[in-house]
Amino acid sequence: MTLTEKILAKHSGKDRVSPGDNVWVDVDILMTHDVCGPPAIGIFQKQFGENAKVWNKEKLVIIPDHYIFTADKYANRNVDILRAFAAEQDLPYFYDVGSDSYKGVCHVALAEEGFTRPGEVLFGTDSHTCTAGAFGQFATGIGNTDAAFIMGTGKLWVKVPETMRFIFEGTAMPPYLMAKDLILKIIGDIGVDGATYRTMEFAGPGIKALTMEDRMTLTNMAIEAGGKNGVVEPDEITEAYVKSRTNHPYELVYSDPDAKYYSEHFYNLEEIVPMVAKPHSPDNKATAEELEGTYLNRAYIGSCTGGKLSDFRAAAEIIQGNKVKIDTYIVPATTEIARGLETETIFGVPLIEIFREAGCRIGNASCAACLGGPSDTFGRLNSDEICISSTNRNYPGRMGSKQAQVYLASPYTVAASAITGVITDPRVFIQETVI
């Protein structure tokens, strides 16, 4: 069996499962946020009764992150609903807005708080829940009804997916490349429905060479190819991260050597170049080089896929000593990352100083303009902006206005383009300054 099949077998009390089987699995963690939490809670109360208790309060994690710094009354009301529910249910893991425990983007927060553990099953009311697969966990997004069902029963049905395997050769990431380039390349190759209903397993020495943050960028965007989940086998890098975040026990699960795959796809780190997804689809692929010189008037670095500390470090390496030519927005995914911007330095200068000096605008930890949001959202594209962004989706209207155009790229490419005001292959800068 594959890693995914083994986790699903174990959690459904079976010795074996095969792709296509429908099984009921026991859930280790359910995560919800401010957009989908309130309706899920509404369904839970309707179905199980006003005074019903959740199946296990240690396993329900509520992380408001989407519409946080807004005056929108409906959005604020949603956070109030979460707050009341967390109090009523006495939930230990609610990261309230305005409190010291406030975190920001749920998928990064889940990892930081030690909820992404190998061998477990995690569901979340957000499609990028697949991010947690980077830790060798089965993790996927669900809707509000399914979340309400789990709140009451601790179980959910799953159709066992087939697994597509993406095998990377190579020993180290080339200095100009980021995980974002790898996943944009894959999505461009197989299309936005290329992995629908299936697992995307990332394997090979090239993947083992990646940090946890890089692996999270890969699994995060499995959903952009339609994948049910993305997964990387755990190793010592995984264990080092998880152990630094939690004492909770977990079980390492690996694919069997004779596991059956739907398909295998081979790549080599050294052969991949900086990639860009053109408007309006993540599979509309081009190389940064092919698009050199394309006009832009906005740059955005943030989100669960492109707003981690390593993403900002990468961007700062390129931006340091330069001024940005276009409006450039920096949005750390979590408060921990926001603090990291102050403490992490390049040649003694904190990252946040590098960004300020260059003329970037720095926002508070949250999803911010990654999904548009209410009209007063920081960095939102309110008209026909042409933006290059380290986020994960560029469908029409995703970052705000339907008139806007969004190019997706790695933080290196976004940073290089912010300095020049046109799409720029980061290799130009990296050869000059960094190494």
Next chain:
Amino acid sequence: MSTNSDPIKGKAFVLGKNIDTDQIIPAAHLVYSLDDPEERKFYGKYALSGVPVAESGLPQGNVQLTKEGETESEFRIIVASDNFGCGSSREHAPACLEIAGIKAIVTPSYARIFYRNSVDGGFLIPFESYEDLSREVHTGDDLEIDQQNHILKNHSQGKEYKIKPLGSVADIVRAGGIFEYARQTGMVAAK
């Protein structure tokens, strides 16, 4: 939604491929309550409002699912090309279509979370067609889905197409959603 196998009849609304959840219900509208009877109507009003105008209501485009100033649509069945509902996990997507009056969708393929949400929430029935019918059917055509024989009839054009049986989710669809299914099978105590 109808939980029996009666035919589903109504006017077609036709869309292209990769209709994602931001087009189905733009994120700025996700703030409204689905439980409040008045606020809920906003979802019917804004359903499919993120679809680029030229691609909304094919082949001619420029048709709004829900007319200006109204909260329910005159259309009942969506016919679309591949990968309907890709993108986010928001259940507001199938919910807003149901609120607008949509009973069923017919497309060659769905994004899985949208498909699952449609079935488990009992919002509408996601049928799969064998071929891409988005170039055959026109917005406004008079359609009928014969659920017993798995046929889509286009009365306006006098044509019929085979559609796929519901397969492993049929029991949940027939029950009307995951909760009803779980009650019928004894997984969750009856109310």
